[in-house]
Amino acid sequence: MADKKPDKNSENEKNFKLTEYFHNLLKRRINFRLTKKEMCDIICSVDFVVETLVATISSKVGWLQFSRVVRVGSMAEETSVGHPNEFDYLAILKIEANGVQVERACEKNRGYAHVKIIDPGLKTIWAKWMDGEYLKSNFTRGHSDWLSGYFDTLGNAFREEVCNFMQNDKLACKTDIGEIETDSFFNFHVKKHGPAFTPKFRWKSNRSGEIITIGVDITPAIEVELTPDIISEKDTYDPLFFRKVKENGKVMLISCREKASCDAKQCMCLVFTETEVELVRSMGQHHKDCYKLLKYIFNGGNGFTFLPSYALKTLVLKHSCHCEEEENLAVCFKTLVASCLHYLFNRKAEEEKIEPSRLARVFMPGDRFSLNIPSIFFGKHNILRGKIYKFPCEQFLQEIEMMLESIDNISCRETAEVDDKSLRIVNSRSTGAEAFVSTLPKLLPFVRKSTELTKCVECHRNYFNVKIL
Template identity: 50%
Template sequence: MAEYKESDVIEEEKNCKLTYYFRDLLKERINFQISEEETVDIIDAVETLVSNIITYVTSKVDWLPFSRLLKVGSMAESTSIVFPDEFDYLAIHKQKGMQIERVCKQDRGYAHIKVTDPDLKKKWFKWLRGDYLQAFFTTNGFADMFPGDFDTLGNALMYEVAQISQSVSDVGVLPKRTGLMRIGKRVQKNGPAFTQHFLWEPYNLQKSKTTIKVDITPAIEFDLNDDIINENDTFHTDILNKTVEHGKFMLVLTHDHGPSCPLCFRLTFTETEVNLVCCLDTHHNDCYKLLKYIFNSGGSVNFLSSYVLKTLVLKHGYHCEETANLAVCFKQLVAVCLHYLFNRTTGEKIEKYFKQNVVE
């Protein structure tokens, strides 16, 4: 028993030293390495310019009736690391003249959108298959020949934003206290989203210019009903309760590697997700940042996506009472990640693995 206590003390000392190391790492490398004033300027400039772009598109193109812009992802959750150079937004269309159908029962995370409004059918006829909106379209190599016939609604929005980015001059420049934000000319496809590039130019000439990547995803918002989500779809009742309390969900375009059905839009509960992460205590928020820094900052290869790491930390947090010793939680979380990387079967989906195997 005495030997066990001694080893336990040694382990505790190791964890204490590792926690101090993590605290220094967060301070010196992981948390934003610029002043609070410059951080606020970058965030404000991005939000202003993105809002201006979407407002302009909506006012000029009557078939893109987006009602609001929602900031999501790490910037909304306060989990962004190193530098505020990646932003995520949903351009939301409030459900009107559409209804949702859960036709593909084998894919619970997806649904079809039936357009019922005659005027909307006329505006969106290019992206309809019968009465249903297409989530993606396989071009089989002919997209360059007939780009208008092989579009999705999301690609059409990307095209309109790109046109504005090419034509703006003074409107695309926003001066702030610490620097200048410019709308870049580059817009690229990125799964269900598209990425608009901005350029941040600090007034301090000793600092480098930085490319800011802004992902914008078109989303259609619906009221929640009993068929959309139940207890079997979540790993904790609190998540279900928060989703039901919010009362909304959204459908977004499907990844190219998603379901084979071209009508399947992916269900997302992004606003609830942001709220869940914001409710994490500082301890587990720091664990999430550490995981992102170690697993996803080694270059172009991301072993595990930020979304997977986020899900892992959320599930861990519901069953963890540790609030001070970062090393204890971090080692548990890394053990799960490494177990997955070395033991997954070929083609196994990451989300399914973590749902079944994450340690609690």
């Protein structure tokens, strides 16, 4: 017997209620609740202290010269969630036009390249961070606070210079609106975060006295001219993306993890960060709101971030290319959840390794696994390459099942108001492995009965009428 299709009018009504709820959620919990003047003050103040920091390092350290600082990420894209407490910057190294040569080295691993140092002066001052004629990329060694004195990359050396400066000098900026200063407690060791490092600042409002601790990711980058052998239109997901790349005319190179490249010492990531900012900013507010909802609902808790915000951004950008919807948040949100489930159910299992800290996995179903989400710029490049999830996939599928059930309940309510009870779709459970272990006794019978969470699949089918297994 064929599955009974949901009544169209009923679905429309449910989507209308859910969209209204999402708008209330954005207004009351997700969008910033600061005044426009305070927002401008925070942005300008953070820009000022970061530019001052980078300029000071350049003036004191002869081998670290920067040409400019670029604000990127969610604050530049206008898609931050909750509080303006996370900023991202690229510190662009000052290099003459013919100082370096970018060599395409990974035909199979599109999205990576080697940087050959041509300028004799750079060869001299960067000698300790080079492997032969090429700049070292890999940062797996030297990223630990316990090994902060060991610098195997130029980026790690930059981070140490920043750490030393912030322990001895104080950065501050005061205005009529508020004031920002170095958070000395957090900056005893500036934390590494992938290729970036994250000093902390504190901003205080003169109006309300509210204090916001702000983490600033700073990533050193090399900027080079775009050439045809770096990227072509056939590489990109949509011609729009390639046009934007060509208009920008630049490409950035940053360090990458050891397992994400063909050569752990030399292979650097090609990134089009400024182009991404333009693409996200050019999206309509409707799809920006979809992106913010995904970030808030999937990654709002204190547990393990299952899908990085960059992965969610990639899905939204792809979706927006072919979507003309401008009002119904529920429809687009459900489609994007379907995309997440598609990648989860087409995951690749990885060989398990015995880890003493993960002995509890003996009692858990499922394998370690990886996901493959193609880049919008390089269709053959997996943006999650090298990221192995060390806890069962069923755990996150259970979170999605609970979220879908909660959304269904919200759709059937008489009111679309936001309250703590309805907010079980967010922050209801941690997606961290420790939380899963702590709830294992009561979950184990359920998981053993359905290791692939057929209930989650059934929820998915009810919402999207799509077969995913």
